[in-house]
Amino acid sequence: MIRVTALIAALMLLPLVAAAKDAIILKTAVLKIDNGPVLPLSRLDLPAENDGFAGAAVGLADNDTTGRFLGQTFEATEVTAKPEDAIKAAEVAVADGAGVIVALAPEATLLALADHFADQNIIILNATARDDALRNASCRANVLHVAPSRAMLADGLAQYMVWKKWTEWMLIHGSHPADQLKADAYRRAAKKFGLKIVEERNFEDTGGARRTDSGHVLVQRQIPKFTNRADDHDVVVAADETGVFGDYLAYRTTDPRPVVGDAGLVARTWHPSFEGWGATQIQRRFEKAKQRRMTDNDYQAWLAMRVIGEAVSRTKSADPSVLKDFILSNDFEVAGFKGQALSFRPWNNQLRQGILLADGKLVVTVSPQEEFLHQKTRLDTLGFDEPETECAF
Amino acid sequence: MFKPLLTAATTALAIAAFAVPSHAGRAFVSNEKGNSVTVIDTDTFEVIETVPVGVRPRGIILSPSGHELYVCTSDMDYVEVYDPETMEFLHTLPSGPDPELFVLHPSGNPLYIANEDDNIVTVVDVVTHEVITEVPVGVEPEGMAVSPDGKYVINTSETTNMAHFINTETYDLDINVLVDNRPRYARFTADGAKLYVTAEIGGTVNVIDPATGDEIGKIEFAVSGVPPEALQPVGMRITKDDKLAFVALGPSNRVAVIDVATDEVLEYLLVGRRVWHMDFTPDEKYLFTTNGNSNDVSVIDVEDLKVIKTIPVGELPWGVAIMPK
Numbered sequence: 045m046i047r048v049t050a051l052i053a054a055l056m057l058l059p060l061v062a063a064a065k066d067a068i069i070l071k072t073a074v075l076k077i078d079n080g081p082v083l084p085l086s087r088l089d090l091p092a093e094n095d096g097f098a099g100a101a102v103g104l105a106d107n108d109t110t111g112r113f114l115g116q117t118f119e120a121t122e123v124t125a126k127p128e129d130a131i132k133a134a135e136v137a138v139a140d141g142a143g144v145i146v147a148l149a150p151e152a153t154l155l156a157l158a159d160h161f162a163d164q165n166i167i168i169l170n171a172t173a174r175d176d177a178l179r180n181a182s183c184r185a186n187v188l189h190v191a192p193s194r195a196m197l198a199d200g201l202a203q204y205m206v207w208k209k210w211t212e213w214m215l216i217h218g219s220h221p222a223d224q225l226k227a228d229a230y231r232r233a234a235k236k237f238g239l240k241i242v243e244e245r246n247f248e249d250t251g252g253a254r255r256t257d258s259g260h261v262l263v264q265r266q267i268p269k270f271t272n273r274a275d276d277h278d279v280v281v282a283a284d285e286t287g288v289f290g291d292y293l294a295y296r297t298t299d300p301r302p303v304v305g306d307a308g309l310v311a312r313t314w315h316p317s318f319e320g321w322g323a324t325q326i327q328r329r330f331e332k333a334k335q336r337r338m339t340d341n342d343y344q345a346w347l348a349m350r351v352i353g354e355a356v357s358r359t360k361s362a363d364p365s366v367l368k369d370f371i372l373s374n375d376f377e378v379a380g381f382k383g384q385a386l387s388f389r390p391w392n393n394q395l396r397q398g399i400l401l402a403d404g405k406l407v408v409t410v411s412p413q414e415e416f417l418h419q420k421t422r423l424d425t426l427g428f429d430e431p432e433t434e435c436a437f
Numbered sequence: 438m439f440k441p442l443l444t445a446a447t448t449a450l451a452i453a454a455f456a457v458p459s460h461a462g463r464a465f466v467s468n469e470k471g472n473s474v475t476v477i478d479t480d481t482f483e484v485i486e487t488v489p490v491g492v493r494p495r496g497i498i499l500s501p502s503g504h505e506l507y508v509c510t511s512d513m514d515y516v517e518v519y520d521p522e523t524m525e526f527l528h529t530l531p532s533g534p535d536p537e538l539f540v541l542h543p544s545g546n547p548l549y550i551a552n553e554d555d556n557i558v559t560v561v562d563v564v565t566h567e568v569i570t571e572v573p574v575g576v577e578p579e580g581m582a583v584s585p586d587g588k589y590v591i592n593t594s595e596t597t598n599m600a601h602f603i604n605t606e607t608y609d610l611d612i613n614v615l616v617d618n619r620p621r622y623a624r625f626t627a628d629g630a631k632l633y634v635t636a637e638i639g640g641t642v643n644v645i646d647p648a649t650g651d652e653i654g655k656i657e658f659a660v661s662g663v664p665p666e667a668l669q670p671v672g673m674r675i676t677k678d679d680k681l682a683f684v685a686l687g688p689s690n691r692v693a694v695i696d697v698a699t700d701e702v703l704e705y706l707l708v709g710r711r712v713w714h715m716d717f718t719p720d721e722k723y724l725f726t727t728n729g730n731s732n733d734v735s736v737i738d739v740e741d742l743k744v745i746k747t748i749p750v751g752e753l754p755w756g757v758a759i760m761p762k
Contacts, residue, residue: 110596322595325577328554357615377638379595385666
């Protein structure tokens with residue numbers, strides 16, 4: 045099933061500055077893959093239906109407000125498709141003139157899209173897939189990663205653990221592939237920053253409903269048993285991208301230890317409480333437009349749109365290949381409420397960005413931590429740096 | 438009913454005026470987190486008093502006459518007006534939502550206010566307290582400057598990355614100039630020949646010819662031992678003789694001194710932490726800087742280019758305005 049909605053830029057208060065003949069029109073398809081319902085442990089984490097789309101819509105409006113002054117128009121279409129319909133849906137959007145695809149899609153779909161459009165003048169912005177493989181062996185020249193990699197998130201967390209001197213980890217990972225990949229990222233980060241994983245446990249997903257009436261009674265007994273008799277550790281690291289057990293850990297582990305990773309203190313790109321570096325402005329702008337809080341996916345989709353908007357206003361072009369060359373050049377920078385200019389790593393097309401570490405209510409810190417130096421930019425202490433990349437375009 | 442009250446108020450004013458001699462130079466510092474304004478004696482560098490104001494005070498300016506102090510109390514969605522002699526609250530002015538920075542027409546009226554959340558500049562008559570008009574600009578308007586002849590007000594929009602030239606007679610945007618990322622502040626030279634726009638995330642100051650809107654130069658910053666991303670230009674002041682410009686460089690804790698004739702950086706002065714805004718004493722002997730993360734104000738001796746004093750103020754000092762002569 046494919047669902048298509050035209051996003052009309054909200055703000056058309058002023059007439060276009062330039063005459064129609066030299067007007068630049070950039071069309072984007074925002075493609076979201078529908079993988080069926082998401083079932084979080086807490087009903088507070090049920091995603092909004094327009095998760096990601098809402099961020100793209102605010103980014104589009106921002107671009108179009110700027111475009112008014114430059115004779116540039118930005119248009120976008122929201123497309124929702126099942127994984128098997130993704131290419132067909134993208135083809136329809138491309139036939140309609142879209143030169144840019146902002147993908148809210150998992151790894152397999154993203155790679156299929158990238159290979160399908162490899163010979164066409166189309167660029168794809170990956171707004172949600174975190175797979176490290178996409179930045180290494182499976183990298184594609186026509187895909188720009190706005191989403192952070194798992195390695196960037198894990199490194200951001202590990203740096204703060206070093207700063208806190210919480211050096212001995214108990215790593216609990218889920219049984220799904222995404223959880224295993226996240227566990228790999230935590231292991232890599234621990235090694236990179238000299239931390240020690242003293243205990244590892246696998247939390248098997250045995251199925252069943254996530255949320256049940258009086259389920260807490262069972263969980264209260266289950267988690268202490270599961271975390272019993274672990275080697276001495278400073279902190280529990282949960283590798284649980286699937287959201288099967290992470291939020292069960294805090295206050296229930298045998299040893300009273302903080303929980304970090306995919307529950308407790310979580311490494312992420314955005315948090316609705318974040319107010320640093322002018323972030324209050326985008327929080328308020330988003331909330332006013334969408335009547336809800338801004339999520340990580342919204343932020344990443346917003347930022348993907350802003351990357352495109354910035355490239356169009358600086359190059360005065362809507363040609364995807366011109367935009368891509370500029371985006372990957374040393375001259376490109378975009379502001380994303382992270383206190384410094386964000387730019388792309390040319391060796392794997394990954395956007396450099398700060399990583400927030402936040403609990404349920406507040407941002408605790410932003411990595412990279414000041415103590416971690418780098419010859420080029422401290423942002424490159426997060427994720428795969430140039431010497432270690434396995435990406436070859 | 439009213440008469441005794443009026444008499445009492447008049448008496449209180451008379452005492453206040455007597456207690457605080459009007460010839461003392463004074464600086465007013467808005468403390469964003471402290472919800473207060475710190476008043477500093479610019480001769481002795483002592484804090485005279487700390488006055489509670491509305492929530493989240495940021496932009497702060499004085500009328501050219503020195504009779505009114507305007508404070509953007511951002512979370513109150515209006516501008517508060519105080520008598521700078523007594524720090525008596527006078528009234529509020531409508532501002533539009535989330536006012537951050539503003540500028541007065543050289544004649545003292547009207548007031549031009551950047552409203553971050555609504556992509557507009559609100560123009561307010563400070564005498565009638567009425568909104569004259571709202572001018573749509575780019576995304577996240579922030580920096581405000583006025584040309585010395587009063588013909589143009591400049592607004593910078595932080596996400597659109599432009600300097601908008603607002604014609605003060607027609608309220609049209611006559612020129613829109615693309616500048617570097619996150620333009621925070623704009624300032625004209627006294628002769629009106631140059632417009633400087635600071636770009637916080639771009640790490641640069643764009644130099645613009647106000648007659649054409651063309652970029653005629655760009656100032657970049659480098660301090661050994663300081664990561665380049667920490668050099669974030671924000672506030673700016675230029676001496677009246679157009680010889681020296683000072684640029685506050687945010688979390689690098691430095692103020693850059695620039696030769697206006699050549700746009701070369703002459704020196705970097707180490708001040709308090711996260712320096713954002715500045716103002717001169719009327720004789721331009723001293724420059725006061727607000728240091729948000731060390732909760733203090735640094736005093737720079739303009740002739741010697743030395744930091745001579747640190748004055749503790751309220752929580753998260755944001756802006757500073759100094760009484761004109």
